Amino acid sequence: MNLQLDSNGRLRHFLTIEGLPRELLTQILDTAESFSSVIGKPVKKVPLLRGRTVVNLFFEASTRTRTTFELAAKRLSADVLNLDIGTSSTVKGETLLDTLANLEAMQCDMFVVRHRDSGAAHFIARHVGPGVSVINAGDGRHAHPTQAMLDMFTIRQKKGDFAPLTVAIVGDIMHSRVARSEIHALNTLGAGEVRVIAPRTLLPPDIEDLGVRVFYKMEQGLKDVDVICMLRLQRERMEGAALPSEAEFYRQYGLNQQRLALAKPNAIVMHPGPINRGVEIESSVADGPRSVILPQVTNGIAVRMAVMAMAMGAVGEPA
Amino acid sequence: MTELANVDTLIERLAQQLPPLIRQRRMERPVMIGIHTGGAWIAERLHEMLQIEEPLGTLDISFYRDDFSRIGMNPQVRPSRLPFDVEDRHVILIDDVIYTGRTVRAALNEIFDWGRPASVLLAVLVDRGGRELPIAPDAVGQKLELPPDQHVKLQGPNSLSIAIQQTLV
Numbered sequence: 001m002n003l004q005l006d007s008n009g010r011l012r013h014f015l016t017i018e019g020l021p022r023e024l025l026t027q028i029l030d031t032a033e034s035f036s037s038v039i040g041k042p043v044k045k046v047p048l049l050r051g052r053t054v055v056n057l058f059f060e061a062s063t064r065t066r067t068t069f070e071l072a073a074k075r076l077s078a079d080v081l082n083l084d085i086g087t088s089s090t091v092k093g094e095t096l097l098d099t100l101a102n103l104e105a106m107q108c109d110m111f112v113v114r115h116r117d118s119g120a121a122h123f124i125a126r127h128v129g130p131g132v133s134v135i136n137a138g139d140g141r142h143a144h145p146t147q148a149m150l151d152m153f154t155i156r157q158k159k160g161d162f163a164p165l166t167v168a169i170v171g172d173i174m175h176s177r178v179a180r181s182e183i184h185a186l187n188t189l190g191a192g193e194v195r196v197i198a199p200r201t202l203l204p205p206d207i208e209d210l211g212v213r214v215f216y217k218m219e220q221g222l223k224d225v226d227v228i229c230m231l232r233l234q235r236e237r238m239e240g241a242a243l244p245s246e247a248e249f250y251r252q253y254g255l256n257q258q259r260l261a262l263a264k265p266n267a268i269v270m271h272p273g274p275i276n277r278g279v280e281i282e283s284s285v286a287d288g289p290r291s292v293i294l295p296q297v298t299n300g301i302a303v304r305m306a307v308m309a310m311a312m313g314a315v316g317e318p319a
Numbered sequence: 320m321t322e323l324a325n326v327d328t329l330i331e332r333l334a335q336q337l338p339p340l341i342r343q344r345r346m347e348r349p350v351m352i353g354i355h356t357g358g359a360w361i362a363e364r365l366h367e368m369l370q371i372e373e374p375l376g377t378l379d380i381s382f383y384r385d386d387f388s389r390i391g392m393n394p395q396v397r398p399s400r401l402p403f404d405v406e407d408r409h410v411i412l413i414d415d416v417i418y419t420g421r422t423v424r425a426a427l428n429e430i431f432d433w434g435r436p437a438s439v440l441l442a443v444l445v446d447r448g449g450r451e452l453p454i455a456p457d458a459v460g461q462k463l464e465l466p467p468d469q470h471v472k473l474q475g476p477n478s479l480s481i482a483i484q485q486t487l488v
Contacts, residue, residue, distance in 0.1 A: 030396075034379065037398035043432040046382035 003125055011310045013125045013134045016143040017184040025152070025188055031306035032153050032299070038075060039302065048309050049078035052109040057124075058137070059085045059115040064273055064297060065137050065147070069112045072304035081108070097127060104129055110312060111135070118142035118177075133311040141177055147272050148181030150303040152189060154296050155227055158268050162186070168195040168221050168263075169212075171231035171253060171280055174202045174242070178272045179231055180210070187211045197221035199253065201242040218253055222262040230255055230271040230280050246279050256282040260290065268292045323471070326479040329444045329460030330361060334368045336458040337411065337442060346409035346438060352376040354426050355397055357415030357473040361444055364479075365413060376401040383425035405434035415473040415481075417443040420454035444481070445471050 002019055006012045011024065038046055054073040058066055066082065073080045083103075103111070110133045113121045118140030125134040138144040152162075159165055167186055173179045173196050186194045187210070196207060197215045208214060215221030222228065233249065243249050255269065269281075269291045277283050286293060324332075341349055350373045353362025359377045366375045381396040412426060423441060430436060442458035447465045465471070465483065472484045 034382075034396040034398050037400070038382070041432055042434060045432065047428070048382050 003122065010313070011307070013121075013136075014145055014307050014311055015121050015125055015134065015136045017145050017148055017181050017188065018143070020188065022188050022190070025149070025185060028149055028303065028306050028310065029153050029156055031310060032149075032302040035075075035305040035309075036299070036302040038305070039298075045075050045077055047077045049073070049076040049312055052078045052312060053081065053107065054078045054110045054112060054308065055081045055083060055103055055108045056137075057083050057085065057103075057111050057113045059113075059120070060138070062114055062137070064300070065114065068297065068300040069135075069137060069146075069304050072301050072308060073110075073112075075301065076305055076309055078110075078308075096124075100124060100127065104132060108132065110308065112137050114138045116140055135307060135311065138177055141175055141180070143181045144177040144272075145181050145185075146300070146304055146307055147178050148185040149307065150296055150300040151178075151182055151229065151270055151272070152185050153299045153303050154270060154292055155268075157295075157299070158292060159226060162189045162191045165191050165226045166193040166195065166224065167191055167227040167229065168197055168215075168225045169229045169231065170197045170218070170221070170255065172202045172233050173198045173207065173231070174204050175234035176231045179229075182229055183210045183212055195221050195225065197253070199243075199249075218255075218259050219262065222259055225263045226267055228255065228260070228263060228267060228269045230269065230275075232272065232274065233276055233279050246276075250279055254278070254280060254282060255285050257284060257288075260285055260288075266290075270296055273297070323445070323463070323481060323483055324461055326444070326473070326481050329481070330364050330368075332460045333361075333365060333442050333444065333458055337365070337369060337440075340440060340457060341409075341411075344409075344438060344440065346411075346440065348372060349409040349411050349440075350376060350403050350405075351411045351413065352378055352401065352426075352430070354412070354414045354422060355379040355399075357444075357475070358413045360473070360475045360479060361415055362413035363476075365411075365442075371411075373403045376403065378426050378429055380422060380425040380429055383429045385421055385425065399429065401433050405430060405436050407435070407437050410436045410439045412439055412441050414441075414443050416445045416447055416471045417441075417454075417456055418447055418449050418470075420450045420452035423454050424452055444473070447471050 004013045004015055056066055056069055070080050112135045113124055114137040120139045121134055121136035136143055136145055169179050183194055194212045195215055196212045271293045275281055275286055351362055351366050351371045353359035355377055362375055378399045379397045441456045443456045444460040446456055446459045446462045468486050469483055470486050472482055474480050
């Protein structure tokens with residue numbers, strides 16, 4: 001029994017891409033497409049989640065993810081509570097479960113959770129009441145499913161079908177929950193070939209098991225790709241000396257114009273942000289015509305609306 | 320058993336009723352909006368017959384339904400497309416069948432999120448009775464009183480046909 005689905009196979013929690021069927025991922029993309037028309041209306045709101053309360057539970061700093069979740073919830077007419085855990089009860093010694101129980105007692109309907117520990121969102125989903133949904137907004141190195149889905153949405157928007165595509169994910173794979181979720185999403189949606197390009201020290205040991213081709217050199221890995229997904233160098237997650245220096249990393253794995261030229265002429269460049277200019281990516285590439293980094297942010301709102309609406313809908317009575 | 324006229328006859332009746340109504344209400348340069356999916360198919364035909372100058376608008380009212388929390392989300396929601404500014408325009412709203420009136424309520428709510436229309440006129444192919452809200456169509460192809468266990472089904476979009484069916488419970 002998948003914790004993420006209800007007895008009718010509909011989305012109840014959104015914790016990880018792993019184990020979800022292709023039809024459900026496609027449904028998220030289709031629903032997000034419908035929501036993108038909402039953003040074009042003079043009143044950028046639909047009344048779907050009127051009277052529901054969404055709590056943004058962020059145990060780790062985030063700007064883009066938290067604000068786009070907040071915007072998404074507001075465009076669905078939900079009430080939004082932003083909880084900055086650093087300044088609340090957990091510092092006073094209250095346990096996570098006590099905090100949750102209190103929030104549930106205030107009749108909240110959804111928790112959007114970001115946490116530095118892998119598995120935090122699953123843990124919370126296992127302990128919430130039957131009418132409450134949990135969305136994972138990033139847990140440790142494990143998963144960031146809404147980021148992966150907004151990346152898939154952006155790829156589909158620019159490229160159409162996934163089947164003929166070669167996609168390269170570049171950089172700090174080891175510490176990246178985005179990379180893991182992207183790999184699962186691309187393979188579930190049937191992308192032609194998924195590549196990872198990284199130094200050995202930033203690759204997890206059994207990465208091939210996830211269904212990727214591994215490259216250690218940009219010059220080989222970027223050849224003829226359709227999509228390049230850059231990752232942020234997770235300096236705050238780096239333990240020990242995985243890298244000689246940032247300058248050395250940039251020299252070998254930074255995306256510059258010369259390396260971009262190895263990809264297909266119409267290849268797109270993505271990045272989940274925040275970008276480290278001159279560490280993973282050259283400014284002229286990040287701001288260039290092939291970059292879809294800002295459309296990714298816009299698409300994040302529609303995709304998060306879709307996931308929230310679907311999870312909240314599934315909580316209601318079965319059809 | 321009530322006989323239902325064929326689709327072409329019903330559409331023809333609406334095409335006859337609408338021009339006098341439009342004149343009477345002084346609806347200058349009206350725009351037309353069809354409710355997805357059946358209403359949009361009917362609207363496509365009427366749009367051409369009445370020679371409406373602005374392109375046809377379509378609404379998918381799934382996001383505005385009042386039974387969302389009970390039935391969950393329709394998996395195939397199409398984006399609503401209103402290729403004109405609704406503000407101060409006269410709107411002809413088209414649906415295939417009117418029953419409880421809840422779809423029209425939802426459609427009106429959505430239209431008002433796009434702007435404030437000067438007026439809205441409602442035309443439906445079939446009024447099957449059973450209203451639950453104070454909403455009435457201005458033009459009707461055919462009026463019926465159907466029991467709750469029957470419904471009117473429009474099939475399309477290539478060749479339209481309409482029939483009364485038993486509702487599966």
